[in-house]
Amino acid sequence: MAIFHLEFKIVKRSEGMSSCRKAAYHARCKITDDRTGNTYDFSHRSDLFHHQILAPASAPSHIIESSTALWNEVERVERQKDGQTARYFDVAIPCELSNEDKIKLVVDYCQKNFVDEGMIADIAFHDLDSQNPHAHVMLTLKPITAEGFGKKDRSWNDKKNVIKWRESWATFSNRYLAAAGSDARIDHRSIEIQHDEAIENATITLDTEEKALWIAKAALTSRPAMQRIPRAKWNSQTAQQQRAAEQAVRDEMKQEAVATYGVFKDLDLQIVVDLNSFTVSHLPEPVEIILTDTGSQSSSEAQKPILVAPVPHTRTKLKTTSASTPGAIKRAPVKSKREQVPLKKESIFKRFTVLVAEFFKERFIWAKKKKPAPVSVDAEHDKHIAENYVFDEVQGIYVSRSEHEKRVRFNSDNYKPSPAEIRRFPSRPKEEQHKADKALDYTPAPPPVSRRNRNHPSTKPSGFNKNR
Template identity: 30%
Template sequence: MGYFYFSSQILNRMNHSAVAAAAYRSGEPLYSERDGLTKHFGKRKVVPESFILTPKNAPEWVMNRERLWNEVEKIEKQKNAQLAREIRLALPNALNNDDQKELILQFCKENFSNKGMVADIAIHRDKENNPHAHVMLTVRPFNENGSWGNKRQKVNKEVNGVMKKVSIHLTNWNEKETLIKWRENYAERINEKLNERGIEDQVSHESYKNQGLDRLPGIRLDRTAFQYENRVKEQAIRNNVPYEPVTYYGKINEEIKQINSELNKINELKKQQVVSLSEFKNEKSLTEQIDAIRNSRKLNDTERKALSVVAQRAKSYVDYLVAKQVKDEIENGNWNKKINSDKLKIISEKNLLNKAYKVYQDDPKQVLKYGFSPSKFMDQMKEKVSQIKALEQKNMEDVTKLNMFLTKADQVLAIQSELTQKEFSVLYQSSNTYSADEMYHAVQYFKETNKILREDEVPDYAVSKYKEHEINTPSLAEQTRNISKSIFILDRAIRRQMKERLTALKEQNSDLVYEASRRIEQFRLQKDRHEKDLAGNVQLLRMNLQNKYYDSLDLITDVEVLLRLQDHQDKGMSSGSVERDLHEIHQEFTKEMNDKPMDNSFTPNQQVEHQYSQSVASGLFQALEQAQRANENKKHEKDPTEKKQRRRYRGQELDH
C-alpha cells in the first residue's frame, strides 16, 4: 500500500497573514497592504511550481496572487475571521513531475475551483523523496457579478423545541463530510493515475482500522523533530552504531514499528491456524480493547440527541467527567439561580397583592401604601394578576426547559458511567468496588501514560485529580458568617426601601410605591430563608463550642460573637473560659476598629463592611457583659460564706 497524506487547516486573521502564507508557499515576494511590508522568505534551491485556478464568477484580478490575498484580507475584517483554507497533499513518488502536476491540477479543478473557490497551488520538491503540494483556498464565494458573496446567512430554525435566528453557512466547504469526500476523491485520482501508468501500487484515504488492516499508524513528526531524527540517524550510520530515536514521538514511532512487525508475524501465523476468540482477544492491545468499547456502543435516537445537546453545551468531546460537569452546571449554575430568583420575585409580588387585597377589604384607603388607588383598585389588581400569570408561565417554561436539559445530562452521564466501567474492567479484573470517579481517573491515567496504576493507588490518585479541579468549599464558620452578613445587608435594604416608599408616598408616585413594596416583600422572603439556614449552622456551632468551655454559652445570641469564639478556638488560643476569651477578642477587635477609622473615601461595599463591624463590636460588648454577670451570679450561688453573710444581714442566725 502506497503512502497517502492529505491534511487541512484554517488560516485565521488572528494568527496568520494570507499574503505572507501565499508568499512562502509560492516563493514570490508579495506586498501586504495590511502592515505595509513585503513578504519574502528568500530564494529556494528548487523553485516551487505555482498555479491559480479560478471559478467561473471570479473577477480577472484573482489571477494576480498579490492582489488576490490582499483583497481577501480587506473583506475578512473580523478579528478571528477565516482568511483561507490550506490543503497539504503528498504527491506519489512513483509518478514523474508532469504526472504529479497533472494529478494535482485535475483534482483541484474538480473539487475546488469548479465548486466556487479560488485555488492557489504551489508544488514543492525541495526534498527529492517528499514531493508535496500546498493549496490555499478562498473561503468566501463570489456573486454572479464577480463581487464577494456572503459566507453565512441568518435563518429561522428550531433549536431544542424553540424557534430561533441562527447563522448557517451558505456553502458546504466547512463540513466534515466534505473534507472526507475530498480525501476520498484525491485517493481515487492517485489510483487512476497509477493505473494509467501501469503501476500496481495503490493508496487509501481510510485508516488502517477501516481498511481492516491489523496495523498501528505512525505519528507524523513536525519539521524540527524530523530533521533532528535524520541527523541522529546519519550520525549513527557514520559511527556504525545502532540508531536509537531521541525525540518523544520518534521513540513512539520506533515502538509502533516493532509492534507492527509483531502483528505481521501474528498475521502470518493466523493464516496457518485458526485461533480461539479468547486467544484473539488477548492478542489485541489494551488500547484497542478500550477503543472498541466506545466504537461498539450503539446509541438510540434519544441517546444521540442527548449526547448532542450535552456536547453543544460543553463545546467539547464528552466523556464521564465532562458529562458530570455539565449536569452540575445545569443543577447549580447561573441558569438555575436566575429561575429561582424569578420565582422568588413572583412569590413576593403575589404576597404583596394578597396583603393589598386584605387591606382593601378592611379599609380601602390603606391600599395607597402598596401603590394602588382606592377608586381603581380592582382594575389595577386585575392588571397585576395578569402580569404575574405571564411571569409564572415564562418561569414554568424555563423550569421545563431546564428539567429537559437535566434529563438529557442524566442520560449522558449514565452512558458515560457505563462506558467508563467497561473500560475499567479491561484494565482491572477486580472484585473491589470503586466509584465512577475513581474508575474514570484510573482509565484516563492509562490513556495519557499508557501505564496502569496499581489497584491500591486508584483511590488516592482519584483524590489528587479531584483536588486539582476542586472549588474550595467554605467552612461552617465561613458559611455562617456569609449568611449573617447577608441578613445584615437585607435588613439595611428593607429599611432603605421603606424610606423610598415613604418618599414615594409623599410624592404620590404610585409606581415607585408599588416597586418599593414589592422589594420589601422580596427582601423579607430572602431574609426568612437565610435565617432558617442560619439557625441550623448556629446549632452546630454551639455544640462544637460547648465541648470546649466550662461556662455556659446559652446567654450569647449574637452569631458573630459565636464565630469569633470559633476563630479563637481554631487558632489554638481558647482558654476554656467564655468570659476570658470574649475579653481578649473584644480588645483585639476594638484595636482593629481603631486602626481602620471610617472616612469619606470608603466605597459603598466598604461602608457596609464598616457598619457590619460596628454591629459586631456592639454584640461583643453585650456578650462580654452578659458573660460577666452570669459568672458573678454563679460565683455567689456557690459561695457559702456570702450566703451566711446575707442571712445575717437579714437578721437571721448563723448555722452552728
C-alpha cells in the same frame, strides 16, 4: 513511504495574518500587499517545484493571472478589519508516485473538491524529489463569477466538509497508488480507529481469508501515530532520530502483519494454541479435539474442551458430547474441504477467534485497561455519612459529628467553659472592677457658652452698631 497528512486552517486578520504573505511564502515569490503597503519576499528559497492556479471558467482573467493579483483582490474586497480572507492546507504526497503523477493527483483532487464548487485554488508544490513531497494549497472563501467575488459561502465552513475532504484525499491517493502498481495505501482515520475496526471485524467475520486480513491489519495498526515534525526542525538531529525510531516501529509492524497473515490465512483445526504465551504452530500430526455441546445438560467437567494427545497416522477428529446421552461421545472425522465442514467447526473457529481478539486487546497499546469491579457508590456514601455526620432534628440537616458533639456539651446543665475557650475577654472580680472605675481621671467638660453671657472677649470692634 505513503503517509496521510492533511490539515486545514484559516487566514485571519484578527491574528495579524495576511493572505498576501501566505501566498508569497507558498509560491516562493515577492508580493506587496496593496492594502497595508507591506512587502513579503521569499524568493530566496529554492524548494519550489511547480506552481499553478486553478479557477472556475467564469473567473476574470486579470484576477487569476498571478498570486499577486489574486490575493490583492481578495484583500481589497474583504471590508472587515478582523475578517477571514483564505482557507489553506498542506498535504503530504505519496513518495511512490512519479513527479508527474504527484502533480496530477493534487490538481485532480483540488478540481473535484474545491474548484468545481466555485473556489479558486492557488497550488504550490515543494520538495517533490525528496522524501517529503508535499503541496500547499490556498482557497478563496467567496465564490468567483464573471463580475468578481460574491458574498461568502458559509456552507463551506461546515465541519462535515473537512471529514469529506480528508476522506476524498485518501480515495484519490489510493486510486493513484493502485494505478502505479504500489501496494501502499493511506487512510484518513486515526490509527486508533483503524485498530479497533480491525479487531471488531476479525471477531465477527467467518471467512478464514478475510479474518486473516483483519488480524494482519490489527497487527499493522498496533503502533502510535507518527508525529508531525515542523519544517524548521527537519534537519535537526533530534527530529531525524525521532523519525528514524518511528519508521523502525512501522517497519517492524509491517513485518509482523505479514507473518500474522501467513499464519492465519490457512488456519484449520490442525493447530496448537498455547494460551499462556499465545504461540500458534502447525501440528506435526493431526489430533483429536473433544468439545462438548454448549446446549447439553452435562456436568461442568464435561463442558470443558479436552485436547487429546496426537496419535501417529490419524486424522483430526471433532468429538462432541451428545445432547441425549451426555456420557457418550460420537466420533466423526472432520472433512478437509471447507464446503463440507460441519457447523460445529464454525463454532470452534468462532471461539478461537474470540481468544485471538482478546489477545490483541491485551497486547496492543490501544486496548482499554481492565477496570476493577465497580463499588457501590450508595454504600460508600452511606458509610461516609454515618462516620462523619449526625442528623440534627432541630435544623433538619446533617451536621458534622464534631460540631454536633460541641453543641451537646454546650447545651448540657453542667457545662463550664474550658480555659482554651476563654481567650479574649476573661471576667474580673467585681471589687477590682469597682476600684478600676474610681481610679479613672476624668477631665470635666467646659461649661456651655451662651450668646448673651459670653466669658470670652468679643471680636467686634468698639463703636460697632448693628442697627446703623
